[in-house]
């Protein structure tokens with residue numbers, strides 16, 4: 422067994438925002454909408470590139486990505502899936518403002534369940550939206566309030582996907 | 597008759613003599629006639645007869661059975677079987693009561709028989725594998741702290757452990773892992789399986805625990821079963837095929853207790869770094885080897 426650090430990462434967000442697409446892009450570098458989860462959750466893994474910490478230490482993470490469906494309603498089940506997480510990618514769909522307010526609720530539940538662990542806000546489907554969109558502004562404001570980094574991603578066009586996970590890795594390494 | 601005859605009979609001296617000589621006998625004959633009549637009635641009237649014979653019939657049968665058993669059996673058998681049929685039909689419960697001790701004995705005998713065969717099977721294994729193999733086994737058994745019987749059991753039963761996972765309870769991250777040699781060499785999916793197991797466990801426990809916080813203990817799919825043993829900071833998942841020996845649950849429990857007892861602090865503080873938990877691999881591997889077919 423390899424000795425790198427394993428980290429549990431929750432991928433959370435409203436239905437259809439592109440959680441599964443982001444994971445598939447990151448892990449398998451592919452994009453399609455064939456995949457359908459049967460039990461509302463899928464675990465994948467991805468070995469990150471080594472990261473240099475603030476203390477100039479090199480660490481390497483093996484991310485165990487929990488692609489969790491149905492988090493728009495925070496049930497005890499959803500909250501149990503978050504237990505023990507080291508970080509979260511909270512995804513919203515830049516074309517749907519409602520998915521951004523849902524992201525806010527999800528962050529609240531996540532911070533309750535895995536307190537003190539970092540999370541990154543991903544505004545996905547960036548390819549579908551103009552750079553000066555109000556929705557981007559709304560998400561960036563949310564990021565400021567929550568003191569969380571915001572990354573505008575496109576699973577489809579492979580934009581910022583790796584960067585979002587690497588950012589999360591950096592935050593975990595220095596937390 | 598007498599009254600009518602006597603006056604006339606005096607006419608005949610021979611008759612007179614006869615009367616004098618035979619009166620006593622005639623009275624006795626009359627008495628006998630009455631007695632015969634009574635017996636006759638007793639024999640012909642069913643109720644009387646039964647009353648008379650009752651005291652002796654049991655004795656009679658007993659004698660008869662003792663002296664000519666086969667004969668009796670032959671003639672009674674058809675009657676008996678018919679009687680039993682009727683009795684079973686009409687008085688099932690009484691019959692059950694009556695048969696119960698016998699059937700119980702029969703069943704226990706069958707079980708004893710099966711156990712004997714099983715024991716014989718084990719003994720055969722013992723004899724077959726005597727000399728080097730047996731000596732080697734007892735050595736392994738002593739070395740690994742399992743009984744030799746346990747080692748022999750595994751040969752007698754079709755049972756095989758495929759993989760053993762030790763998973764940190766909180767994060768669901770894999771802490772340690774062992775698989776059977778010869779099984780697919782990519783232990784790479786072990787982390788994913790560990791995560792999925794945790795997800796499924798959490799799903800089942802949240803969905804089906806009404807007020808009772810029970811824990812998922814077993815997952816079964818086609819030939820494979822996953823036995824899950826939970827402790828405070830970890831759970832142990834054992835994937836096996838076939839029928840586990842009787843003390844399998846206990847052995848899983850003991851293995852896990854042993855590991856948890858030694859490493860619980862590290863398990864509690866587990867943060868995804870397994871490098872300081874490498875020691876756990878050895879007991880997992882040994883456990884797997886013990887149950888592995890030679």
Ligand SMILES: Nc1nc2c(ncn2[C@@H]2O[C@H](COP(=O)(O)OP(=O)(O)O)[C@@H](O)[C@H]2O)c(=O)[nH]1
Nearest residue numbers: 436437438439440441442454545546575576577
């Ligand atoms: N244009 C575009 N479509 C996307 C992107 N990511 C996901 N989708 C589409 O959005 C839909 C929902 O994606 P999915 O990953 O299943 O969302 P999930 O429910 O959050 O897992 C699918 O039809 C995807 O093809 C993206 O970055 N750009």
Ligand SMILES: [Mg+2]
Nearest residue numbers: 440441458490
């Ligand atoms: Mg999905």
